Amino acid sequence: MHKAKDIIPEIARITVRPKDRTPIVLINCPKCGGDLEMQGVRLTCTNIECSADLFTEHFCKTIGIKGLAIKSIEKLSITHPLDLYDLTVEFLNDRLGKNGGKIFIQIRDSKKVDVVKLLCALNIPAVKSTKLNKIFSKFPDLKVLGDFDRLVEVEGMGNRTAEIVTDWYNNFDATIKPITESIGFDLNVQKQLETAKLVAVTGKLPGMSRKEFTNMMVAKGINVQSLTKNTLCLITGEKPGEGNVSKAIKYGIQIIPYHNFIKSII
Numbered sequence: 001m002h003k004a005k006d007i008i009p010e011i012a013r014i015t016v017r018p019k020d021r022t023p024i025v026l027i028n029c030p031k032c033g034g035d036l037e038m039q040g041v042r043l044t045c046t047n048i049e050c051s052a053d054l055f056t057e058h059f060c061k062t063i064g065i066k067g068l069a070i071k072s073i074e075k076l077s078i079t080h081p082l083d084l085y086d087l088t089v090e091f092l093n094d095r096l097g098k099n100g101g102k103i104f105i106q107i108r109d110s111k112k113v114d115v116v117k118l119l120c121a122l123n124i125p126a127v128k129s130t131k132l133n134k135i136f137s138k139f140p141d142l143k144v145l146g147d148f149d150r151l152v153e154v155e156g157m158g159n160r161t162a163e164i165v166t167d168w169y170n171n172f173d174a175t176i177k178p179i180t181e182s183i184g185f186d187l188n189v190q191k192q193l194e195t196a197k198l199v200a201v202t203g204k205l206p207g208m209s210r211k212e213f214t215n216m217m218v219a220k221g222i223n224v225q226s227l228t229k230n231t232l233c234l235i236t237g238e239k240p241g242e243g244n245v246s247k248a249i250k251y252g253i254q255i256i257p258y259h260n261f262i263k264s265i266i
Protein backbone atom coordinates (compact mmCIF):
# COMPACT_ATOMS: atom_id res chain seq x y z
CA MET A 1 0.00 0.00 0.00
CA HIS A 2 1.20 3.53 -0.61
CA LYS A 3 -0.21 6.91 0.29
CA ALA A 4 -1.46 8.27 -3.01
CA LYS A 5 -3.34 11.37 -1.94
CA ASP A 6 -4.08 13.09 1.36
CA ILE A 7 -5.90 10.06 2.65
CA ILE A 8 -4.71 8.46 5.83
CA PRO A 9 -6.15 4.95 6.04
CA GLU A 10 -7.53 3.71 9.30
CA ILE A 11 -7.91 0.02 10.08
CA ALA A 12 -11.57 -0.51 10.98
CA ARG A 13 -11.39 -4.24 11.68
CA ILE A 14 -9.21 -7.21 10.89
CA THR A 15 -10.77 -10.17 9.13
CA VAL A 16 -8.96 -13.46 8.94
CA ARG A 17 -9.23 -15.12 5.54
CA PRO A 18 -10.19 -18.81 5.70
CA LYS A 19 -7.19 -20.99 4.87
CA ASP A 20 -8.86 -22.59 1.85
CA ARG A 21 -9.54 -19.27 0.13
CA THR A 22 -6.99 -17.69 -2.19
CA PRO A 23 -7.18 -14.01 -3.09
CA ILE A 24 -8.68 -13.12 -6.45
CA VAL A 25 -6.00 -11.68 -8.72
CA LEU A 26 -7.12 -10.34 -12.08
CA ILE A 27 -4.85 -11.57 -14.83
CA ASN A 28 -7.06 -10.75 -17.79
CA CYS A 29 -8.62 -7.47 -18.83
CA PRO A 30 -12.37 -7.49 -18.01
CA LYS A 31 -13.01 -5.56 -21.22
CA CYS A 32 -11.01 -7.33 -23.93
CA GLY A 33 -9.58 -10.39 -22.17
CA GLY A 34 -6.00 -9.24 -22.86
CA ASP A 35 -3.15 -9.79 -20.37
CA LEU A 36 -2.84 -7.35 -17.48
CA GLU A 37 0.46 -5.98 -16.24
CA MET A 38 1.52 -3.72 -13.35
CA GLN A 39 2.75 -0.37 -14.70
CA GLY A 40 3.93 1.63 -11.71
CA VAL A 41 0.94 1.51 -9.38
CA ARG A 42 -1.61 0.70 -12.08
CA LEU A 43 -2.80 -2.63 -13.32
CA THR A 44 -2.95 -1.98 -17.06
CA CYS A 45 -4.22 -3.93 -20.04
CA THR A 46 -1.35 -4.85 -22.38
CA ASN A 47 -3.62 -4.81 -25.43
CA ILE A 48 -2.53 -1.41 -26.68
CA GLU A 49 -5.75 -0.71 -28.57
CA CYS A 50 -7.94 -1.50 -25.55
CA SER A 51 -5.94 0.55 -23.05
CA ALA A 52 -5.49 3.37 -25.56
CA ASP A 53 -9.25 3.71 -25.96
CA LEU A 54 -9.82 3.96 -22.20
CA PHE A 55 -6.86 6.31 -21.84
CA THR A 56 -8.26 8.48 -24.63
CA GLU A 57 -11.69 8.53 -22.98
CA HIS A 58 -10.07 9.81 -19.74
CA PHE A 59 -8.00 12.29 -21.75
CA CYS A 60 -11.06 13.74 -23.52
CA LYS A 61 -13.06 14.03 -20.29
CA THR A 62 -10.23 15.76 -18.48
CA ILE A 63 -9.15 18.12 -21.21
CA GLY A 64 -12.74 19.01 -22.16
CA ILE A 65 -13.23 17.40 -25.59
CA LYS A 66 -16.96 16.75 -25.49
CA GLY A 67 -18.91 14.27 -27.56
CA LEU A 68 -16.12 11.69 -27.86
CA ALA A 69 -17.41 8.78 -25.82
CA ILE A 70 -15.76 5.38 -25.80
CA LYS A 71 -17.91 4.07 -28.68
CA SER A 72 -16.73 6.89 -30.94
CA ILE A 73 -13.14 6.58 -29.76
CA GLU A 74 -13.13 2.90 -30.71
CA LYS A 75 -13.92 3.90 -34.30
CA LEU A 76 -10.80 6.07 -34.51
CA SER A 77 -8.21 3.25 -34.09
CA ILE A 78 -5.67 5.34 -32.20
CA THR A 79 -2.84 4.09 -30.00
CA HIS A 80 -2.39 7.18 -27.79
CA PRO A 81 -4.66 10.14 -26.94
CA LEU A 82 -2.20 12.54 -28.56
CA ASP A 83 -2.93 10.81 -31.89
CA LEU A 84 -6.21 12.80 -31.80
CA TYR A 85 -4.26 15.86 -32.88
CA ASP A 86 -3.15 14.18 -36.12
CA LEU A 87 -6.70 13.43 -37.26
CA THR A 88 -8.05 15.43 -40.17
CA VAL A 89 -11.58 16.76 -40.40
CA GLU A 90 -12.17 14.45 -43.41
CA PHE A 91 -11.13 11.41 -41.38
CA LEU A 92 -13.35 12.43 -38.44
CA ASN A 93 -16.31 13.02 -40.75
CA ASP A 94 -15.74 9.64 -42.31
CA ARG A 95 -15.58 7.76 -38.98
CA LEU A 96 -18.01 9.80 -36.85
CA GLY A 97 -20.47 11.12 -39.39
CA LYS A 98 -21.99 14.56 -38.93
CA ASN A 99 -20.29 15.22 -35.58
CA GLY A 100 -16.81 15.03 -37.11
CA GLY A 101 -16.49 18.76 -37.74
CA LYS A 102 -17.57 19.69 -34.22
CA ILE A 103 -15.15 17.20 -32.67
CA PHE A 104 -12.34 18.50 -34.89
CA ILE A 105 -12.85 22.04 -33.51
CA GLN A 106 -13.00 20.75 -29.93
CA ILE A 107 -9.76 18.84 -30.38
CA ARG A 108 -8.09 21.92 -31.88
CA ASP A 109 -9.35 24.22 -29.10
CA SER A 110 -8.19 21.84 -26.37
CA LYS A 111 -4.58 22.81 -27.14
CA LYS A 112 -5.16 25.98 -25.10
CA VAL A 113 -5.45 24.20 -21.74
CA ASP A 114 -2.94 24.94 -19.01
CA VAL A 115 -0.16 22.59 -18.16
CA VAL A 116 -1.84 21.22 -15.01
CA LYS A 117 -4.89 20.11 -16.96
CA LEU A 118 -2.72 18.59 -19.66
CA LEU A 119 -0.71 16.58 -17.11
CA CYS A 120 -3.92 15.30 -15.50
CA ALA A 121 -5.31 14.39 -18.93
CA LEU A 122 -2.08 12.50 -19.65
CA ASN A 123 -2.71 10.55 -16.46
CA ILE A 124 0.15 11.70 -14.28
CA PRO A 125 0.02 9.19 -11.40
CA ALA A 126 -0.34 9.81 -7.65
CA VAL A 127 -1.05 13.57 -7.87
CA LYS A 128 -4.18 15.48 -8.80
CA SER A 129 -4.58 19.07 -9.96
CA THR A 130 -4.68 20.40 -6.37
CA LYS A 131 -1.28 18.93 -5.58
CA LEU A 132 0.17 20.00 -8.95
CA ASN A 133 -0.96 23.58 -8.35
CA LYS A 134 0.70 23.41 -4.96
CA ILE A 135 3.95 22.09 -6.43
CA PHE A 136 4.04 24.74 -9.17
CA SER A 137 3.24 27.62 -6.85
CA LYS A 138 6.32 26.63 -4.83
CA PHE A 139 8.52 25.75 -7.82
CA PRO A 140 7.16 27.35 -11.01
CA ASP A 141 8.95 25.04 -13.43
CA LEU A 142 7.75 21.86 -15.14
CA LYS A 143 11.16 20.24 -14.50
CA VAL A 144 10.45 20.13 -10.76
CA LEU A 145 8.39 17.01 -11.47
CA GLY A 146 11.62 15.18 -12.27
CA ASP A 147 13.42 16.49 -9.19
CA PHE A 148 12.86 14.26 -6.17
CA ASP A 149 14.67 16.55 -3.68
CA ARG A 150 12.54 19.57 -4.55
CA LEU A 151 9.30 17.58 -4.72
CA VAL A 152 9.62 16.28 -1.17
CA GLU A 153 9.99 19.89 0.02
CA VAL A 154 6.35 20.48 -1.00
CA GLU A 155 3.98 20.23 1.95
CA GLY A 156 2.16 16.90 2.10
CA MET A 157 4.44 15.21 -0.45
CA GLY A 158 5.63 11.78 0.65
CA ASN A 159 8.77 10.02 -0.59
CA ARG A 160 6.83 7.31 -2.40
CA THR A 161 4.61 9.81 -4.22
CA ALA A 162 7.65 11.88 -5.21
CA GLU A 163 9.31 8.72 -6.53
CA ILE A 164 6.28 7.76 -8.64
CA VAL A 165 6.02 11.30 -10.03
CA THR A 166 9.72 11.57 -10.92
CA ASP A 167 9.67 8.16 -12.64
CA TRP A 168 6.65 9.21 -14.67
CA TYR A 169 8.09 12.63 -15.49
CA ASN A 170 11.42 11.27 -16.72
CA ASN A 171 9.63 9.00 -19.15
CA PHE A 172 7.26 11.82 -20.17
CA ASP A 173 10.17 14.22 -20.70
CA ALA A 174 11.92 11.81 -23.05
CA THR A 175 8.96 10.55 -25.04
CA ILE A 176 5.68 12.50 -24.73
CA LYS A 177 6.79 16.07 -23.97
CA PRO A 178 8.36 16.68 -27.40
CA ILE A 179 5.11 15.51 -29.03
CA THR A 180 2.95 17.83 -26.89
CA GLU A 181 5.25 20.71 -27.82
CA SER A 182 5.04 19.96 -31.52
CA ILE A 183 1.23 19.82 -31.23
CA GLY A 184 1.31 23.30 -29.72
CA PHE A 185 0.55 22.83 -26.02
CA ASP A 186 2.05 25.53 -23.80
CA LEU A 187 4.19 23.95 -21.08
CA ASN A 188 5.58 27.20 -19.68
CA VAL A 189 4.51 27.03 -16.02
CA GLN A 190 6.15 30.33 -15.08
CA LYS A 191 4.32 32.27 -17.80
CA GLN A 192 1.00 30.64 -16.94
CA LEU A 193 1.39 31.50 -13.27
CA GLU A 194 2.11 35.13 -14.09
CA THR A 195 -1.09 35.41 -16.04
CA ALA A 196 -3.01 33.24 -13.56
CA LYS A 197 -5.42 34.65 -11.07
CA LEU A 198 -3.50 36.58 -8.41
CA VAL A 199 -5.27 37.80 -5.32
CA ALA A 200 -4.06 39.61 -2.21
CA VAL A 201 -5.54 39.53 1.27
CA THR A 202 -5.64 42.07 4.07
CA GLY A 203 -7.16 41.87 7.56
CA LYS A 204 -8.17 38.92 9.70
CA LEU A 205 -10.17 36.17 7.97
CA PRO A 206 -13.08 34.78 9.97
CA GLY A 207 -12.58 31.22 11.14
CA MET A 208 -9.62 30.57 8.89
CA SER A 209 -5.87 31.08 9.10
CA ARG A 210 -4.02 32.77 6.27
CA LYS A 211 -2.31 29.47 5.47
CA GLU A 212 -5.61 27.59 5.26
CA PHE A 213 -6.97 30.28 2.97
CA THR A 214 -3.89 30.14 0.74
CA ASN A 215 -4.13 26.34 0.46
CA MET A 216 -7.81 26.55 -0.40
CA MET A 217 -7.10 29.09 -3.15
CA VAL A 218 -4.18 27.11 -4.58
CA ALA A 219 -6.53 24.15 -4.89
CA LYS A 220 -8.71 26.34 -7.10
CA GLY A 221 -5.78 27.56 -9.19
CA ILE A 222 -5.78 31.00 -7.54
CA ASN A 223 -2.51 32.40 -6.22
CA VAL A 224 -2.38 34.47 -3.07
CA GLN A 225 0.45 36.99 -3.05
CA SER A 226 1.30 40.44 -1.74
CA LEU A 227 -0.50 43.29 -3.49
CA THR A 228 1.15 44.46 -6.73
CA LYS A 229 -0.04 46.18 -9.91
CA ASN A 230 -0.80 42.72 -11.35
CA THR A 231 -3.14 41.68 -8.55
CA LEU A 232 -6.64 40.84 -9.73
CA CYS A 233 -8.44 41.80 -6.51
CA LEU A 234 -7.81 42.64 -2.86
CA ILE A 235 -9.81 40.56 -0.41
CA THR A 236 -10.61 42.31 2.83
CA GLY A 237 -11.19 40.57 6.15
CA GLU A 238 -11.74 42.22 9.53
CA LYS A 239 -9.69 45.40 10.12
CA PRO A 240 -8.09 45.58 6.66
CA GLY A 241 -4.68 47.29 6.45
CA GLU A 242 -5.04 50.91 5.33
CA GLY A 243 -1.82 50.75 3.32
CA ASN A 244 -3.11 47.86 1.20
CA VAL A 245 -6.53 49.41 0.67
CA SER A 246 -5.14 52.76 -0.50
CA LYS A 247 -2.63 50.98 -2.75
CA ALA A 248 -5.48 48.96 -4.33
CA ILE A 249 -7.45 52.17 -4.95
CA LYS A 250 -4.37 53.78 -6.49
CA TYR A 251 -3.80 50.84 -8.87
CA GLY A 252 -7.51 50.54 -9.66
CA ILE A 253 -7.69 47.03 -8.20
CA GLN A 254 -11.10 45.71 -7.21
CA ILE A 255 -11.66 45.44 -3.42
CA ILE A 256 -13.90 42.56 -2.40
CA PRO A 257 -15.04 41.74 1.16
CA TYR A 258 -14.04 38.21 2.19
CA HIS A 259 -17.62 36.88 2.46
CA ASN A 260 -18.56 38.06 -1.03
CA PHE A 261 -15.36 36.64 -2.47
CA ILE A 262 -15.95 33.21 -0.93
CA LYS A 263 -19.52 33.16 -2.23
CA SER A 264 -18.31 34.03 -5.74
CA ILE A 265 -15.81 31.18 -6.00
CA ILE A 266 -17.74 28.32 -4.36
Ligand SMILES: [Zn+2]
Nearest residue numbers: 029032045050
Ligand atom coordinates in the same frame (compact mmCIF):
# COMPACT_ATOMS: atom_id res chain seq x y z
ZN1 LIG B 1 -8.20 -4.72 -22.40
